[in-house]
Amino acid sequence: MKIGRNMKCWCDSGKKYKHCHYGRDSEKSITKGEAITHSNKIAQRKCCYVPDALKEECSKKIINAHTISKSGSLIAIADSTNHVLGLKINLSNLFKSEGKLVLEKIGVNQASTFKGFCSHHDKSLFSCVEDQPFANEEDQCFALMYRSVAKELYAKEGSVISSELLKQGDKGKQPIEQFFIQKFAANNQLGVQTAIDELSEFKSKLDEQLQGHTTNExxxxxxxxxxxxxxxxxxxxxxxxxxxxxxxxxxxxxxxxxxxxxxxxxxxxxxxxxxxxxxxxxxxxxxxxxxxxxxxxxxxxxxxxxxxxxxxxxxxxxxxxxxxxxxxxxxxxxxxxxxxxxxxxxxxxxxxxxxxxxxxxxxxxxxxxxxx
Known part of the structure:
Protein backbone atom coordinates (compact mmCIF):
# COMPACT_ATOMS: atom_id res chain seq x y z
CA MET A 1 0.00 0.00 0.00
CA LYS A 2 1.34 3.38 -0.98
CA ILE A 3 0.80 6.33 1.33
CA GLY A 4 1.28 9.95 0.37
CA ARG A 5 4.04 11.71 2.31
CA ASN A 6 1.61 14.33 3.63
CA MET A 7 -1.11 11.86 4.60
CA LYS A 8 -1.62 10.83 8.23
CA CYS A 9 0.53 7.85 9.13
CA TRP A 10 -1.09 4.42 9.17
CA CYS A 11 0.04 3.82 12.79
CA ASP A 12 -2.48 6.36 14.18
CA SER A 13 0.21 8.53 15.74
CA GLY A 14 -1.55 11.61 14.32
CA LYS A 15 1.64 12.67 12.54
CA LYS A 16 2.11 12.99 8.81
CA TYR A 17 3.60 9.88 7.21
CA LYS A 18 6.78 11.76 6.23
CA HIS A 19 7.38 12.67 9.89
CA CYS A 20 6.60 9.22 11.23
CA HIS A 21 7.05 5.88 9.40
CA TYR A 22 8.42 7.07 6.09
CA GLY A 23 11.85 5.45 5.75
CA ARG A 24 11.53 3.69 9.13
CA ASP A 25 13.03 0.50 7.71
CA SER A 26 16.35 2.27 7.13
CA GLU A 27 16.57 3.85 10.58
CA LYS A 28 18.94 2.55 13.24
CA SER A 29 17.36 0.05 15.62
CA ILE A 30 17.07 0.88 19.32
CA THR A 31 19.96 -0.66 21.23
CA LYS A 32 19.73 -2.70 24.42
CA GLY A 33 21.55 0.09 26.21
CA GLU A 34 18.98 2.69 25.14
CA ALA A 35 16.13 0.41 26.20
CA ILE A 36 17.73 -0.25 29.61
CA THR A 37 18.35 3.47 30.19
CA HIS A 38 14.71 4.22 29.35
CA SER A 39 13.54 1.45 31.69
CA ASN A 40 15.69 2.73 34.57
CA LYS A 41 14.30 6.25 34.18
CA ILE A 42 10.75 4.89 34.49
CA ALA A 43 11.67 3.17 37.78
CA GLN A 44 12.94 6.49 39.19
CA ARG A 45 9.65 8.37 38.76
CA LYS A 46 8.55 10.24 41.89
CA CYS A 47 5.01 11.06 43.03
CA CYS A 48 2.72 10.88 46.05
CA TYR A 49 -0.46 8.84 45.59
CA VAL A 50 -2.68 10.61 48.10
CA PRO A 51 -5.92 12.22 46.87
CA ASP A 52 -5.64 15.74 45.49
CA ALA A 53 -7.25 17.24 48.59
CA LEU A 54 -4.31 16.04 50.69
CA LYS A 55 -1.47 16.99 48.35
CA GLU A 56 -1.02 20.39 49.99
CA GLU A 57 0.27 18.49 53.02
CA CYS A 58 3.00 16.74 51.00
CA SER A 59 6.60 17.13 52.05
CA LYS A 60 9.18 17.87 49.38
CA LYS A 61 10.91 14.51 49.87
CA ILE A 62 9.62 11.49 47.93
CA ILE A 63 11.03 8.37 49.54
CA ASN A 64 11.66 4.77 48.59
CA ALA A 65 8.53 3.45 50.30
CA HIS A 66 8.42 -0.22 51.28
CA THR A 67 5.17 -1.95 50.33
CA ILE A 68 6.18 -4.78 52.66
CA SER A 69 7.53 -3.75 56.04
CA LYS A 70 11.30 -4.00 56.23
CA SER A 71 11.63 -4.32 59.99
CA GLY A 72 8.68 -6.62 60.66
CA SER A 73 8.50 -8.78 57.55
CA LEU A 74 11.57 -8.73 55.35
CA ILE A 75 14.14 -8.97 58.13
CA ALA A 76 12.09 -11.75 59.73
CA ILE A 77 12.65 -13.99 56.69
CA ALA A 78 16.05 -12.69 55.49
CA ASP A 79 19.25 -14.73 55.58
CA SER A 80 22.35 -13.83 57.62
CA THR A 81 23.35 -11.23 55.03
CA ASN A 82 19.92 -9.52 55.16
CA HIS A 83 18.85 -10.77 51.74
CA VAL A 84 15.55 -12.30 50.62
CA LEU A 85 14.63 -13.97 47.35
CA GLY A 86 12.56 -12.01 44.84
CA LEU A 87 12.16 -11.02 41.21
CA LYS A 88 14.33 -8.28 39.72
CA ILE A 89 12.07 -7.29 36.85
CA ASN A 90 13.99 -4.86 34.69
CA LEU A 91 15.20 -4.96 31.10
CA SER A 92 18.80 -5.60 32.05
CA ASN A 93 17.88 -8.73 33.98
CA LEU A 94 15.39 -9.91 31.35
CA PHE A 95 18.03 -9.64 28.65
CA LYS A 96 20.43 -11.61 30.84
CA SER A 97 17.91 -14.37 31.66
CA GLU A 98 16.50 -14.46 28.11
CA GLY A 99 13.04 -13.46 29.31
CA LYS A 100 12.77 -15.95 32.17
CA LEU A 101 11.68 -14.68 35.58
CA VAL A 102 13.91 -16.19 38.27
CA LEU A 103 14.23 -15.73 42.02
CA GLU A 104 17.35 -13.79 42.97
CA LYS A 105 18.81 -12.44 46.20
CA ILE A 106 17.69 -8.89 47.00
CA GLY A 107 18.78 -6.79 49.98
CA VAL A 108 16.00 -5.90 52.41
CA ASN A 109 16.67 -2.20 51.83
CA GLN A 110 15.82 -2.56 48.13
CA ALA A 111 13.07 -5.20 48.28
CA SER A 112 9.52 -4.08 47.56
CA THR A 113 10.20 -0.34 47.31
CA PHE A 114 8.73 2.32 45.04
CA LYS A 115 8.79 6.11 44.93
CA GLY A 116 5.06 6.52 45.48
CA PHE A 117 4.69 8.56 48.68
CA CYS A 118 6.29 11.60 50.25
CA SER A 119 7.95 11.19 53.65
CA HIS A 120 5.05 12.89 55.44
CA HIS A 121 2.29 10.72 54.01
CA ASP A 122 4.31 7.52 54.18
CA LYS A 123 4.57 8.13 57.92
CA SER A 124 1.04 9.38 58.55
CA LEU A 125 -0.75 6.76 56.48
CA PHE A 126 1.24 3.66 57.35
CA SER A 127 2.59 4.15 60.87
CA CYS A 128 -0.31 2.01 62.11
CA VAL A 129 1.29 -1.02 60.44
CA GLU A 130 4.94 0.05 60.48
CA ASP A 131 5.23 1.26 64.07
CA GLN A 132 2.62 -0.85 65.86
CA PRO A 133 2.09 -4.63 66.17
CA PHE A 134 -0.62 -5.87 63.85
CA ALA A 135 -3.82 -6.37 65.87
CA ASN A 136 -6.46 -7.21 63.24
CA GLU A 137 -7.71 -3.62 63.27
CA GLU A 138 -9.67 -2.21 60.34
CA ASP A 139 -7.43 0.83 59.99
CA GLN A 140 -4.41 -1.47 59.67
CA CYS A 141 -6.10 -3.59 57.01
CA PHE A 142 -7.11 -0.44 55.16
CA ALA A 143 -3.54 0.92 55.23
CA LEU A 144 -2.23 -2.34 53.75
CA MET A 145 -4.88 -2.10 51.05
CA TYR A 146 -4.13 1.51 50.18
CA ARG A 147 -0.40 0.93 49.79
CA SER A 148 -0.88 -2.13 47.57
CA VAL A 149 -3.22 -0.25 45.23
CA ALA A 150 -0.85 2.73 44.99
CA LYS A 151 2.05 0.41 44.12
CA GLU A 152 0.05 -1.27 41.35
CA LEU A 153 -0.99 2.08 39.88
CA TYR A 154 2.64 3.18 39.90
CA ALA A 155 3.62 0.02 38.01
CA LYS A 156 0.82 0.32 35.47
CA GLU A 157 1.57 3.97 34.74
CA GLY A 158 5.17 2.97 34.14
CA SER A 159 3.94 0.40 31.63
CA VAL A 160 2.18 3.12 29.64
CA ILE A 161 5.46 5.01 29.39
CA SER A 162 7.24 1.79 28.38
CA SER A 163 4.76 1.24 25.58
CA GLU A 164 5.96 4.45 23.95
CA LEU A 165 9.43 2.91 23.71
CA LEU A 166 7.88 -0.28 22.36
CA LYS A 167 6.43 1.74 19.49
CA GLN A 168 9.96 2.79 18.57
CA GLY A 169 11.01 -0.86 18.43
CA ASP A 170 10.09 -1.14 14.75
CA LYS A 171 13.00 1.02 13.63
CA GLY A 172 15.09 -0.84 11.08
CA LYS A 173 12.29 -3.38 10.48
CA GLN A 174 10.47 -4.19 7.28
CA PRO A 175 6.97 -2.69 6.80
CA ILE A 176 5.12 -5.91 7.68
CA GLU A 177 7.11 -6.19 10.93
CA GLN A 178 6.44 -2.53 11.65
CA PHE A 179 2.72 -3.18 11.29
CA PHE A 180 2.65 -6.06 13.78
CA ILE A 181 4.86 -4.24 16.30
CA GLN A 182 2.63 -1.17 16.18
CA LYS A 183 -0.50 -3.31 16.47
CA PHE A 184 0.91 -5.15 19.48
CA ALA A 185 1.99 -1.87 21.12
CA ALA A 186 -1.43 -0.29 20.54
CA ASN A 187 -3.28 -3.28 21.99
CA ASN A 188 -0.93 -3.38 24.96
CA GLN A 189 -1.40 0.32 25.60
CA LEU A 190 -5.18 -0.03 25.40
CA GLY A 191 -5.16 -2.87 27.91
CA VAL A 192 -2.86 -1.07 30.34
CA GLN A 193 -4.79 2.19 30.09
CA THR A 194 -8.03 0.31 30.76
CA ALA A 195 -6.44 -1.27 33.83
CA ILE A 196 -5.28 2.17 35.03
CA ASP A 197 -8.80 3.57 34.64
CA GLU A 198 -10.25 0.62 36.58
CA LEU A 199 -7.64 0.80 39.33
CA SER A 200 -8.12 4.56 39.61
CA GLU A 201 -11.84 4.01 40.09
CA PHE A 202 -11.10 1.40 42.75
CA LYS A 203 -8.64 3.74 44.48
CA SER A 204 -11.20 6.56 44.43
CA LYS A 205 -13.35 4.45 46.77
CA LEU A 206 -10.38 4.03 49.08
CA ASP A 207 -9.74 7.80 48.87
CA GLU A 208 -13.31 8.44 49.99
CA GLN A 209 -12.80 6.31 53.08
CA LEU A 210 -9.34 7.77 53.71
CA GLN A 211 -10.86 11.25 53.85
CA GLY A 212 -13.70 10.11 56.11
CA HIS A 213 -16.46 10.47 53.53
CA THR A 214 -17.45 6.80 53.85
CA THR A 215 -16.93 4.09 56.50
CA ASN A 216 -16.83 0.29 56.65
CA GLU A 217 -16.81 -0.13 52.88
Missing part, protein backbone atom coordinates in the same frame (compact mmCIF):
# COMPACT_ATOMS: atom_id res chain seq x y z
CA UNK A 218 -14.14 -2.87 52.91
CA UNK A 219 -14.19 -6.56 53.79
CA UNK A 220 -11.12 -8.29 55.21
CA UNK A 221 -10.10 -11.89 55.78
CA UNK A 222 -7.18 -12.33 58.19
CA UNK A 223 -5.28 -15.61 58.44
CA UNK A 224 -2.94 -15.72 61.43
CA UNK A 225 -0.18 -17.92 62.81
CA UNK A 226 2.16 -17.70 65.78
CA UNK A 227 5.13 -18.07 63.38
CA UNK A 228 6.40 -15.63 60.69
CA UNK A 229 5.17 -16.43 57.20
CA UNK A 230 8.05 -17.40 54.83
CA UNK A 231 6.44 -15.88 51.70
CA UNK A 232 5.52 -12.19 51.91
CA UNK A 233 3.59 -10.25 49.32
CA UNK A 234 1.74 -7.01 48.64
CA UNK A 235 -0.43 -6.85 45.54
CA UNK A 236 -3.86 -6.52 43.95
CA UNK A 237 -5.50 -8.68 41.30
CA UNK A 238 -8.82 -9.16 39.55
CA UNK A 239 -9.00 -12.97 39.91
CA UNK A 240 -9.93 -14.78 36.71
CA UNK A 241 -10.59 -18.19 38.23
CA UNK A 242 -11.28 -19.47 41.72
CA UNK A 243 -9.56 -22.31 43.58
CA UNK A 244 -11.89 -24.82 41.91
CA UNK A 245 -10.82 -23.74 38.42
CA UNK A 246 -14.09 -21.98 37.62
CA UNK A 247 -13.93 -18.91 35.37
CA UNK A 248 -15.30 -16.03 37.46
CA UNK A 249 -14.33 -12.95 35.39
CA UNK A 250 -13.63 -12.56 31.68
CA UNK A 251 -11.00 -9.84 31.64
CA UNK A 252 -10.52 -10.26 27.90
CA UNK A 253 -13.78 -8.33 27.54
CA UNK A 254 -12.85 -4.69 28.17
CA UNK A 255 -16.51 -3.85 28.84
CA UNK A 256 -16.44 -5.98 31.99
CA UNK A 257 -15.90 -3.97 35.17
CA UNK A 258 -13.61 -6.21 37.22
CA UNK A 259 -13.83 -6.91 40.92
CA UNK A 260 -10.48 -6.65 42.66
CA UNK A 261 -8.90 -8.49 45.55
CA UNK A 262 -6.06 -6.88 47.52
CA UNK A 263 -3.75 -9.24 49.37
CA UNK A 264 -0.84 -8.87 51.76
CA UNK A 265 1.21 -11.35 53.75
CA UNK A 266 3.70 -10.21 56.35
CA UNK A 267 5.03 -10.75 59.85
CA UNK A 268 4.53 -8.56 62.89
CA UNK A 269 5.72 -9.00 66.45
CA UNK A 270 6.92 -12.52 65.62
CA UNK A 271 3.56 -13.64 64.17
CA UNK A 272 2.63 -14.27 60.54
CA UNK A 273 -0.42 -12.92 58.73
CA UNK A 274 -2.18 -13.09 55.37
CA UNK A 275 -4.78 -10.38 54.83
CA UNK A 276 -7.14 -10.44 51.84
CA UNK A 277 -9.37 -7.40 51.28
CA UNK A 278 -12.11 -6.35 48.86
CA UNK A 279 -14.96 -3.88 48.46
CA UNK A 280 -18.05 -4.74 50.48
CA UNK A 281 -20.90 -6.20 48.41
CA UNK A 282 -18.77 -7.54 45.55
CA UNK A 283 -19.99 -11.09 45.04
CA UNK A 284 -17.19 -12.31 42.74
CA UNK A 285 -14.46 -11.45 45.24
CA UNK A 286 -16.54 -12.89 48.07
CA UNK A 287 -17.09 -16.11 46.12
CA UNK A 288 -13.37 -16.40 45.43
CA UNK A 289 -12.67 -16.15 49.16
CA UNK A 290 -15.22 -18.85 49.89
CA UNK A 291 -13.38 -21.31 47.62
CA UNK A 292 -10.22 -20.56 49.61
CA UNK A 293 -11.89 -21.22 52.94
CA UNK A 294 -13.53 -24.55 52.12
CA UNK A 295 -10.23 -26.30 52.88
CA UNK A 296 -8.91 -27.43 56.23
CA UNK A 297 -6.56 -24.97 57.95
CA UNK A 298 -3.51 -27.12 57.20
CA UNK A 299 -4.19 -26.79 53.45
CA UNK A 300 -4.52 -23.00 53.38
CA UNK A 301 -0.80 -22.24 53.11
CA UNK A 302 -0.48 -24.42 50.00
CA UNK A 303 -3.37 -22.50 48.43
CA UNK A 304 -1.75 -19.19 49.33
CA UNK A 305 1.57 -20.27 47.79
CA UNK A 306 -0.16 -21.06 44.49
CA UNK A 307 -2.05 -17.77 44.61
CA UNK A 308 0.84 -15.50 45.62
CA UNK A 309 3.39 -16.81 43.12
CA UNK A 310 0.82 -17.35 40.38
CA UNK A 311 -0.58 -13.81 40.23
CA UNK A 312 1.87 -11.43 41.97
CA UNK A 313 5.34 -10.18 41.08
CA UNK A 314 5.83 -8.26 44.33
CA UNK A 315 6.48 -11.47 46.29
CA UNK A 316 9.51 -12.23 48.46
CA UNK A 317 10.71 -15.52 49.84
CA UNK A 318 12.71 -16.74 52.82
CA UNK A 319 15.99 -18.25 51.51
CA UNK A 320 15.90 -20.83 54.32
CA UNK A 321 12.37 -21.90 53.37
CA UNK A 322 13.33 -22.08 49.69
CA UNK A 323 16.34 -24.27 50.48
CA UNK A 324 14.07 -26.63 52.42
CA UNK A 325 11.87 -27.31 49.37
CA UNK A 326 12.14 -30.46 47.28
CA UNK A 327 12.91 -30.20 43.57
CA UNK A 328 9.24 -30.81 42.58
CA UNK A 329 8.17 -28.03 44.97
CA UNK A 330 10.76 -25.60 43.56
CA UNK A 331 9.72 -26.50 40.02
CA UNK A 332 6.10 -25.80 40.92
CA UNK A 333 6.98 -22.35 42.26
CA UNK A 334 9.08 -21.58 39.17
CA UNK A 335 6.17 -22.58 36.91
CA UNK A 336 3.78 -20.42 38.93
CA UNK A 337 6.12 -17.43 38.57
CA UNK A 338 6.18 -17.88 34.79
CA UNK A 339 2.41 -18.38 34.52
CA UNK A 340 0.90 -15.95 32.06
CA UNK A 341 4.27 -14.81 30.67
CA UNK A 342 3.72 -16.95 27.57
CA UNK A 343 -0.03 -16.83 26.78
CA UNK A 344 0.30 -19.81 24.44
CA UNK A 345 1.45 -22.05 27.31
CA UNK A 346 -0.77 -20.62 30.04
CA UNK A 347 -3.86 -22.56 31.13
CA UNK A 348 -5.63 -20.17 33.47
CA UNK A 349 -8.16 -22.76 34.67
CA UNK A 350 -5.44 -24.89 36.25
CA UNK A 351 -3.50 -22.06 37.94
CA UNK A 352 -5.00 -22.42 41.42
CA UNK A 353 -6.25 -26.01 41.29
CA UNK A 354 -4.80 -28.56 43.70
CA UNK A 355 -2.29 -30.69 41.81
CA UNK A 356 -1.11 -32.72 44.80
CA UNK A 357 2.03 -30.66 45.54
CA UNK A 358 1.93 -29.50 49.15
CA UNK A 359 3.88 -26.76 50.91
CA UNK A 360 4.66 -26.61 54.61
CA UNK A 361 6.47 -24.15 56.83
CA UNK A 362 3.49 -22.10 57.97
CA UNK A 363 0.12 -23.14 59.32
CA UNK A 364 -2.96 -20.99 59.84
CA UNK A 365 -4.09 -21.08 63.47
CA UNK A 366 -6.75 -18.34 63.56
CA UNK A 367 -9.16 -16.90 60.99
CA UNK A 368 -10.76 -13.47 61.46
CA UNK A 369 -13.51 -12.05 59.25
CA UNK A 370 -14.30 -8.33 59.17
CA UNK A 371 -17.49 -6.92 57.61
CA UNK A 372 -18.64 -10.17 56.00
Missing amino acids: MCHLILESSAPIPVVVSSIVAPITDFNGNLIQDLGDLSVVPEYLVFNSFSSDGKGYAVLSWLKGESIAQGFIETLLVSAKEELFTKLVRFFYGVAENTFTSPAWWDSLSEPQKKKVENLIMSGVNPFEFEVESLLIDDGIRFTGWEVENITKINF
